[in-house]
Amino acid sequence: xxxxxxxxxxxxxxxxxxxxxxxxxxxxxxxxxxxxxxxxxxxxxxxxxxxxxxxxxxxxxxxxxxxxxxxxxxxxxxxxxxxxxxxxxxxxxxxxxxxxxxxxxxxxxxxxxxxxxxxxxxxxxxxxxxxxxxxxxxxxxxxxxxxxxxxxxxxxxxxxxxxxxxxxxxxxxxxxxxxxxxxxxxxxxxxxxxxxxxxxxxxxxxxxxxxxxxxxxxxxxxxxxxxxxxxxxxxxxxxxxxxxxxxxxxxxxxxxxxxxxxxxxxxxxxxxxxxxxxxxxxxxxxxxxxxxxxxxxxxxxxxxxxxxxxxxxxxxxx
Amino acid sequence: xxxxxxxxxxxxxxxxxxxxxxxxxxxxxxxxxxxxxxxxxxxxxxxxxxxxxxxxxxxxxxxxxxxxxxxxxxxxxxxxxxxxxxxxxxxxxxxxxxxxxxxxxxxxxxxxxxxxxxxxxxxxxxxxxxxxxxxxxxxxxxxxxxxxxxxxxxxxxxxxxxxxxxxxxxxxxxxxxxxxxxxxxxxxxxxxxxxxxxxxxxxxxxxxxxxxxxxxxxxxxxxxxxxxxxxxxxxxxxxxxxxxxxxxxxxxxxxxxxxxxxxxxxxxxxxxxxxxxxxxxxxxxxxxxxxxxxxxxxxxxxxxxxxxxxxxxxxxxxxxxxxxxxxxxxxx
Numbered sequence: 304x305x306x307x308x309x310x311x312x313x314x315x316x317x318x319x320x321x322x323x324x325x326x327x328x329x330x331x332x333x334x335x336x337x338x339x340x341x342x343x344x345x346x347x348x349x350x351x352x353x354x355x356x357x358x359x360x361x362x363x364x365x366x367x368x369x370x371x372x373x374x375x376x377x378x379x380x381x382x383x384x385x386x387x388x389x390x391x392x393x394x395x396x397x398x399x400x401x402x403x404x405x406x407x408x409x410x411x412x413x414x415x416x417x418x419x420x421x422x423x424x425x426x427x428x429x430x431x432x433x434x435x436x437x438x439x440x441x442x443x444x445x446x447x448x449x450x451x452x453x454x455x456x457x458x459x460x461x462x463x464x465x466x467x468x469x470x471x472x473x474x475x476x477x478x479x480x481x482x483x484x485x486x487x488x489x490x491x492x493x494x495x496x497x498x499x500x501x502x503x504x505x506x507x508x509x510x511x512x513x514x515x516x517x518x519x520x521x522x523x524x525x526x527x528x529x530x531x532x533x534x535x536x537x538x539x540x541x542x543x544x545x546x547x548x549x550x551x552x553x554x555x556x557x558x559x560x561x562x563x564x565x566x567x568x569x570x571x572x573x574x575x576x577x578x579x580x581x582x583x584x585x586x587x588x589x590x591x592x593x594x595x596x597x598x599x600x601x602x603x604x605x606x607x608x609x610x611x612x613x614x615x616x617x618x619x620x621x
Numbered sequence: 622x623x624x625x626x627x628x629x630x631x632x633x634x635x636x637x638x639x640x641x642x643x644x645x646x647x648x649x650x651x652x653x654x655x656x657x658x659x660x661x662x663x664x665x666x667x668x669x670x671x672x673x674x675x676x677x678x679x680x681x682x683x684x685x686x687x688x689x690x691x692x693x694x695x696x697x698x699x700x701x702x703x704x705x706x707x708x709x710x711x712x713x714x715x716x717x718x719x720x721x722x723x724x725x726x727x728x729x730x731x732x733x734x735x736x737x738x739x740x741x742x743x744x745x746x747x748x749x750x751x752x753x754x755x756x757x758x759x760x761x762x763x764x765x766x767x768x769x770x771x772x773x774x775x776x777x778x779x780x781x782x783x784x785x786x787x788x789x790x791x792x793x794x795x796x797x798x799x800x801x802x803x804x805x806x807x808x809x810x811x812x813x814x815x816x817x818x819x820x821x822x823x824x825x826x827x828x829x830x831x832x833x834x835x836x837x838x839x840x841x842x843x844x845x846x847x848x849x850x851x852x853x854x855x856x857x858x859x860x861x862x863x864x865x866x867x868x869x870x871x872x873x874x875x876x877x878x879x880x881x882x883x884x885x886x887x888x889x890x891x892x893x894x895x896x897x898x899x900x901x902x903x904x905x906x907x908x909x910x911x912x913x914x915x916x917x918x919x920x921x922x923x924x925x926x927x928x929x930x931x932x933x934x935x936x937x938x939x940x941x942x943x944x945x946x947x948x949x950x951x952x953x
Contacts, residue, residue: 511709513705513707513709514709514711516679516697516703516705516709517705517709517711519678519679519697520677520679520697520698520699520701520702520703521699521722521723521726521727521797522697522698522699522726523726527726531711531722532711535711535713614712614713614777615712615713615779
């Protein structure tokens with residue numbers, strides 16, 4: 304049956320859906336190239352696609368070199384430790400960490416971890432509050448002013464406050480997480496929990512009255528009602544909120560990292576800008592492209608997750 | 622006198638509106654015996670669903686109450702199972718799981734909730750006590766087979782037709798072993814053929830289980846075919862029970878044979894006359910008033926205060942076309 308469906312797919316439709324995006328991208332890059340060459344800044348010509356590609360390969364090579372250096376360092380350390388052990392001097396065995404520079408790809412990893420932590424923390428706070436607010440009109444009326452006041456606040460305004468609080472509260476001799484990591488993650492949480500909260504509340508409050516009545520006739524307990532009727536019914540709206548939150552969180556993260564100096568993509572852009580070499584603009588552009596691609600991938604990932612969890616086969620999920 | 626199975630006692634229902642309370646129901650009194658099939662019929666907006674929701678406990682009456690087996694009930698509960706007009710199945714569960722939700726809820730009742738049933742009843746019907754997992758599975762499949770949905774029990778609501786969904790809704794209600802089955806225009810959204818099938822199924826289930834059913838319907842034929850009594854409501858606002866028509870047709874009832882039966886046609890006549898002559902559609906009345914037509918019969922008012930709608934127990938010796946206007950009081 305499935306093969307029949309595949310054969311029925313219009314070839315011209317398929318070609319259109321593949322070729323048009325490619326054509327669009329090409330036209331964009333062409334226009335970018337032309338426009339870039341016109342702009343002369345103090346750091347050189349504005350980077351076009353070619354320059355971006357060149358810098359990307361530079362970054363990749365730098366990454367490989369760093370990794371090679373790190374490997375060599377660890378190999379030497381192992382050899383030294385083995386020699387000491389052979390001489391029976393276990394006390395002289397040392398395991399030092401390689402203190403090389405973070406490469407571009409390490410920074411990508413740091414950014415992803417930070418945004419993930421901030422987003423999950425935000426969702427864990429927003430979804431329960433959203434459920435209670437959606438079910439109880441009184442609660443909704445109570446928290447609504449607070450939500451509306453805090454929602455529009457920019458991450459750059461939160462950042463100094465969060466930094467001071469984290470410095471004061473997160474004191475420990477051997478911290479598990481760097482302060483900059485905590486600051487960035489908390490800022491992401493503060494900014495990205497609002498869409499999830501609002502959408503969850505709306506989704507929960509718009510559960511069909513008939514289904515609520517079914518729950519009443521069955522005398523379902525509060526928790527059972529939420530688990531079996533309210534949550535599955537509100538799931539599409541909750542997911543909409545989560546997707547919005549994640550995209551906002553990713554944007555907020557870059558800004559937060561810049562100011563909090565968390566070793567991620569934000570810091571990379573900031574450092575390059577401070578550096579002011581002739582390569583800087585190109586490398587920043589690489590970061591911009593990578594940020595965009597990761598944002599796209601995150602959203603696509605959430606969409607696939609939503610499709611996988613969705614019970615409503617008739618709903619069109621884009 | 623024995624305690625009636627279900628009693629609606631002097632029910633008034635007011636809804637708050639910006640212009641003051643809107644009286645939807647006034648002095649509704651009704652008595653239902655065990656095993657009876659009651660239809661409630663009336664024009665749109667006369668408060669039929671309101672009555673049903675009050676019996677179900679989904680609405681609380683402003684005055685008066687509902688008494689079930691001697692205990693007043695004002696909260697919803699599985700002993701008064703409701704079948705909604707829009708099936709109300711959970712769309713993310715299969716048919717089996719929908720029924721299972723109800724069964725699990727009812728048959729894992731905490732002991733203190735079982736107080737609604739007297740000790741004798743609990744002993745007489747062991748199904749009302751807790752069930753084991755295997756018993757539950759059997760019970761769910763039995764109920765689905767009662768409505769002929771056992772072949773499609775693993776399908777989701779969006780994979781089955783409207784009639785099938787409604788059947789699953791009926792199975793879910795029956796699986797709760799309710800004392801009263803409340804049906805709010807259950808076949809209203811179905812086509813005529815499916816409706817006929819469903820009516821046959823319902824009659825058979827009623828004959829097998831001998832349960833008490835209160836059904837709201839617009840369809841006069843359906844009401845006369847299925848019920849033991851038809852409760853005809855007056856028009857709103859402040860609607861009440863206009864007349865109660867006792868249907869003394871032999872069971873099991875065959876619709877084809879009945880279509881030529883003079884008694885059946887007479888009952889139909891009575892209901893139609895009430896609805897269209899004596900209790901006309903409010904829109905029609907307004908139109909006639911506008912055209913200066915003064916000969917139309919006044920809409921029959923709701924029951925006179927103090928006159929209870931006593932029910933003549935089945936098996937009485939009264940003639941076939943028995944109807945009791947509001948003012949008369951018939952003593953058992």
